[in-house]
Amino acid sequence: MSRATSLVSIDWVQENLSNPKVVLVEVDEDTSLYEKGHIAGAITFHWRNDLQDGLIRDLISKEKFEALLSKSGISNGSTVVLYGGNNNWFATYAFWYFKIYGHQDVRLIDGGRKLWELKGLPLTTDLPKREASRYVAKERDNSIRAFRDEVVAAIGVKNIVDVRSPQEFSGELAAPAHLPQEGGQIKGHIPTAKNIPWSKAANEDGTFRSNEELSELYKAAGVDFTKETIAYCRIGERSAFSWFVLHELLNLQNVVNYDGSWTEYGSLVGVPVAVGA
Amino acid sequence: MRTCGATPGGPSLDGVDLKTQYVIQGAVLRAGVEDGVPNGAPVGNAYVRLLDSSGEFTAEVPTNDEGQFRFFAGPGQWTVVVLAHGAREEIMVSPQTGTPVDLVVQI
Numbered sequence: 520m521s522r523a524t525s526l527v528s529i530d531w532v533q534e535n536l537s538n539p540k541v542v543l544v545e546v547d548e549d550t551s552l553y554e555k556g557h558i559a560g561a562i563t564f565h566w567r568n569d570l571q572d573g574l575i576r577d578l579i580s581k582e583k584f585e586a587l588l589s590k591s592g593i594s595n596g597s598t599v600v601l602y603g604g605n606n607n608w609f610a611t612y613a614f615w616y617f618k619i620y621g622h623q624d625v626r627l628i629d630g631g632r633k634l635w636e637l638k639g640l641p642l643t644t645d646l647p648k649r650e651a652s653r654y655v656a657k658e659r660d661n662s663i664r665a666f667r668d669e670v671v672a673a674i675g676v677k678n679i680v681d682v683r684s685p686q687e688f689s690g691e692l693a694a695p696a697h698l699p700q701e702g703g704q705i706k707g708h709i710p711t712a713k714n715i716p717w718s719k720a721a722n723e724d725g726t727f728r729s730n731e732e733l734s735e736l737y738k739a740a741g742v743d744f745t746k747e748t749i750a751y752c753r754i755g756e757r758s759a760f761s762w763f764v765l766h767e768l769l770n771l772q773n774v775v776n777y778d779g780s781w782t783e784y785g786s787l788v789g790v791p792v793a794v795g796a
Numbered sequence: 797m798r799t800c801g802a803t804p805g806g807p808s809l810d811g812v813d814l815k816t817q818y819v820i821q822g823a824v825l826r827a828g829v830e831d832g833v834p835n836g837a838p839v840g841n842a843y844v845r846l847l848d849s850s851g852e853f854t855a856e857v858p859t860n861d862e863g864q865f866r867f868f869a870g871p872g873q874w875t876v877v878v879l880a881h882g883a884r885e886e887i888m889v890s891p892q893t894g895t896p897v898d899l900v901v902q903i
Contacts, residue, residue, distance in 0.1 A: 633843055639881035695855060718853040
């Protein structure tokens with residue numbers, strides 16, 4: 520759990536395109552981009568259609584996760600390398616997801632699809648043919664996941680990091696400015712949360728800032744690294760990005776992602792809410 | 797090349813309430829001009845970032861197949877940053893209600 524084990528560069532990807540152990544997976548909310556062109560050999564997972572239960576609001580079951588990975592030709596020994604658009608939001612969500620089900624070797628492409636495109640590297644529309652495998656997942660590891668009661672109990676006690684935009688934090692907006700304004704029933708943020716937008720952790724080209732810059736970013740905003748930290752956003756994917764920064768890049772083990780996030784918290788009856796900057 | 801006669805710029809504003817919205821939109825095109833009208837090929841999947849007046853990141857969208865993008869911003873000064881292979885452009889804009897900011901960014 521460090522840059523060396525969790526993050527790969529686009530150079531590394533190019534050197535490993537024909538490595539049989541490596542399975543590239545493009546993860547996004549809009550897989551039509553994958554259809555227009557993707558990194559050679561990559562398969563795709565749709566953030567909602569493949570990774571959400573659909574009936575209840577939760578991850579897919581262990582059995583369904585095993586079936587998805589088996590069908591995709593991912594085995595327990597595969598090096599799963601994730602990337603996507605949207606500055607890797609959904610790819611980091613999938614990274615967190617793979618960790619919950621105990622996959623040993625999962626990595627993220629620094630800069631994701633954006634850096635690949637900005638460098639003018641080739642994309643293909645060829646669909647890879649992968650032989651099915653027999654994947655066996657572990658029981659869910661909920662030590663990197665927060666649930667609502669823990670979040671309410673953490674107010675004023677643990678670090679709570681709201682990674683949404685300042686406008687969503689203050690209660691002016693219910694969702695990012697370029698998306699439909701769906702969200703919780705009410706607007707605002709969890710009291711005592713620090714607003715450290717996900718975007719502050721990324722460079723313009725989508726790569727992560729240096730560990731020194733990242734550490735300073737959170738400390739300057741008042742995050743006490745000796746305490747547990749809960750990251751949240753609106754639906755849990757931008758906070759997976761910040762969770763990745765804290766848990767994987769900065770190697771802080773006491774960091775969890777609240778995937779219920781504001782769409783859950785902002786709909787709870789009777790919990791405290793704060794508004795304003 | 798764009799279709800002959802098409803006006804370069806952002807996506808159609810049909811259905812957008814310009815009385816209330818501060819629209820910043822446009823199209824990213826490769827260089828090229830004919831009769832004074834930009835006619836370079838649209839650049840799909842350029843990345844367009846919107847920064848607020850203090851330079852803070854606000855939003856980012858990829859361009860569509862026509863090279864077009866759109867933001868719903870607010871009053872004040874904004875910076876549009878266009879990133880594409882081999883190109884980076886920055887444009888300062890101050891949107892108003894009523895009339896959208898409609899850019900043609902040639903790279």
